[in-house]
Amino acid sequence: MQPRDIQRRxxxxxxxxxxxxxxxxxxFEVFSVTSELQAYKPFLVYTCAxxxxxxxxxxxLKVLPDYSIHNAPAPDIIIVPGGIGSKNARKxxxxxxxxxxxxxxxxxxxxxCTGARILAAAGLLDGIAATSHHEALxxxxxxxxxxxxxxxxxxxxxxxxxxxxxxxxxxxAGIDASIHVVAKLLGRDKARxxxxxxxxxxxxx
Numbered sequence: 001m002q003p004r005d006i007q008r009r010x011x012x013x014x015x016x017x018x019x020x021x022x023x024x025x026x027x028f029e030v031f032s033v034t035s036e037l038q039a040y041k042p043f044l045v046y047t048c049a050x051x052x053x054x055x056x057x058x059x060x061l062k063v064l065p066d067y068s069i070h071n072a073p074a075p076d077i078i079i080v081p082g083g084i085g086s087k088n089a090r091k092x093x094x095x096x097x098x099x100x101x102x103x104x105x106x107x108x109x110x111x112x113c114t115g116a117r118i119l120a121a122a123g124l125l126d127g128i129a130a131t132s133h134h135e136a137l138x139x140x141x142x143x144x145x146x147x148x149x150x151x152x153x154x155x156x157x158x159x160x161x162x163x164x165x166x167x168x169x170x171x172x173a174g175i176d177a178s179i180h181v182v183a184k185l186l187g188r189d190k191a192r193x194x195x196x197x198x199x200x201x202x203x204x205x
Contacts, residue, residue: 008044009107009185012075014095014118015049015065018085019057022171023112027079030178034186034194042186048072050094058083069098076107077181081174082114082133090121099124108181110166112174119167120144128162133170180204 011031013024028045035043049055049065057063067073078099089095099122103109111119116132117140119125131150132140141149150157150169159168159177168177179202183191192205 008040008042009076010073011043011045011077011079012072012102013045013047013079014069014081014089014099014115015047015055015057015063016085016089016092016095017056018083018088019055019081020083020113020171021057021059021061023081023083023115023174024057024079026172026175027081027110027112027178029198030175030182030194031077033197034182034190037193037197038186038190043077046072050092058085069094074105075102076105078102078106078109079174079178080109080111080115080118082112082116082118082136084114086114086117090118096122106164107185108164108166110168110174110177110181112168112177113170114140116140116167117143119165120147124165125162125167128165129160130162130165130167131157131160131169132167135170175200176202176204 031043031045035041046066048067048069052068055063113133114136116130125147129148137149158173159166166177168174179191179195195202195205
């Protein structure tokens with residue numbers, strides 16, 4: 001039976017061509033496994049894209065999103081992955097509008113890797129601390145100077161939490177950030193259960 005203080009949260013994972021595979025697959029695994037291991041299924045996870053068509057991720061992986069951003073259920077948690085395709089995705093007015101439309105009611109908005117450039121383009125990182133893949137930081141600093149980007153003093157930072165906005169570093173850091181969100185919402189014990197099942201060693205736990 002579902003505990004009274006636990007609600008089922010809808011997790012939306014954005015996809016686009018040339019998205020980095022682990023950027024979206026890592027968080028997908030964390031939230032899906034957490035739901036699988038808990039009888040009350042705390043997360044409903046779906047993927048969405050600007051159009052409902054096959055997305056070609058990095059290195060040729062083909063993925064069919066569950067929804068388009070135009071008919072997807074309103075999310076409680078938004079996950080924006082990165083990859084070279086984020087350069088084009090950040091210029092999509094439809095994607096930016098979808099993010100900003102749902103950002104106010106969402107509990108958490110999370111970027112992984114260079115997905116931070118999409119959140120920055122949507123205006124969600126103005127004046128706050130954020131991080132991204134280390135190889136993209138100089139470019140991001142130039143494009144979005146109003147964001148306090150990662151610097152040498154944060155060398156061990158896997159992700160940065162600024163209120164309900166969480167930006168994760170490169171690729172696998174999205175798993176750490178997702179486990180962190182699970183811990184915040186459901187408690188460290190359930191987050192640890194998920195990490196143990198995935199055989200993922202997280203310094204957070």
